[in-house]
């Protein structure tokens with residue numbers, strides 16, 4: 001097996017760092033290795049301690065390497081946070097091939113043209129997503145490869161982020177001894193993986209409820225149109241349990257994972273457990289109902305904040321409803337509360353691959369999914385070696401976003 005067939009994603013979250021190894025063989029994609037490590041150095045989704053984060057990354061990557069028996073040298077890194085912004089942009093180029101057939105290079109050039117925008121100095125482009133292409137005035141084209149035209153236009157969404165946040169992320173990964181293949185907006189990958197074509201077209205919101213942050217991403221007409229990150233998540237529920245039962249956070253997290261329930265209606269009075277109370281070594285018994293009485297109001301509040309944020313973003317009703325993901329949505333009873341609070345159709349999305357069937361893995365698997373889909377689109381493009389610089393048979397590579405090129409220079413100033 002050559003290394004070219006293997007791609008690795010890294011999702012650096014508040015509670016967990018996850019490295020996921022995907023393998024593409026004979027046109028199918030499988031997850032062959034997963035490494036998770038408890039996160040240190042991340043608060044509410046943002047890196048606050050580089051050295052601790054590096055250790056967590058190393059530990060997750062080592063774990064994945066041991067599982068598969070390979071050495072990981074390059075990773076696709078997920079990015080998210082309240083610093084992410086979206087802009088719409090437009091690019092125009094003349095088709096260069098003599099026969100006027102639109103090729104890969106024309107697409108690259110038109111996307112580059114759309115990336116030429118005035119940005120504040122503290123911001124950087126992470127990625128660009130084509131909403132639609134226009135060939136000689138004909139609108140609504142999703143993939144113009146192989147079409148004939150003179151004038152190629154693109155209407156695109158540009159994803160930007162704060163330079164400092166991007167720098168910290170790149171610094172941590174590179175300090176862990178890994179090369180960054182590219183940065184991928186977590187909700188973009190997760191959206192491609194978890195949302196159906198219809199949901200993305202009609203309009204739907206993907207909500208990733210993690211430990212320290214909740215990211216909303218609205219999809220419409222097939223692409224991401226809005227995103228926002230709120231500083232709330234499963235950690236709040238754990239803290240409420242720790243206060244409510246007067247126990248250590250670590251114990252509260254354990255009982256939450258084992259007995260937690262977000263709906264008092266669904267909780268059982270005969271499911272009991274004991275916790276050690278703070279300041280004594282006396283154990284006290286509680287029931288699942290006690291836990292639900294603590295968790296339910298917090299889960300309600302989380303969905304009220306999500307609903308408020310959706311209104312603030314200007315989306316009152318979306319035909320595709322809400323698709324929930326992220327570790328916190330594993331909690332029994334949560335979907336019911338979400339349906340009550342959001343008053344819309346709501347479902348939970350879990351990656352459908354062996355070894356990662358947990359909503360906490362949606363971000364990491366989504367990164368791989370997005371990269372692979374990109375490779376497939378490129379490989380499906382008509383090959384016209386005469387018009388390419390590359391010799392026939394050269395492996396197509398994924399188009400790198402401008403951020404990597406530009407940041408390499410910035411980055412080298414710091415190291």
Ligand SMILES: Nc1ncnc2c1ncn2[C@@H]1O[C@H](COP(=O)(O)OP(=O)(O)OP(=O)(O)O)[C@@H](O)[C@H]1O
Nearest residue numbers: 013014015016210211212213234327328330331360
């Ligand atoms: N079965 C479960 N019941 C309740 N909560 C759960 C369950 N499984 C996981 N969680 C919670 O999910 C959260 C972790 O989710 P996830 O792994 O998506 O977060 P993260 O990516 O590390 O953090 P973030 O995205 O906020 O930076 C933790 O708060 C954890 O307690």
Ligand SMILES: [Mg+2]
Nearest residue numbers: 013014210363
């Ligand atoms: Mg996360």
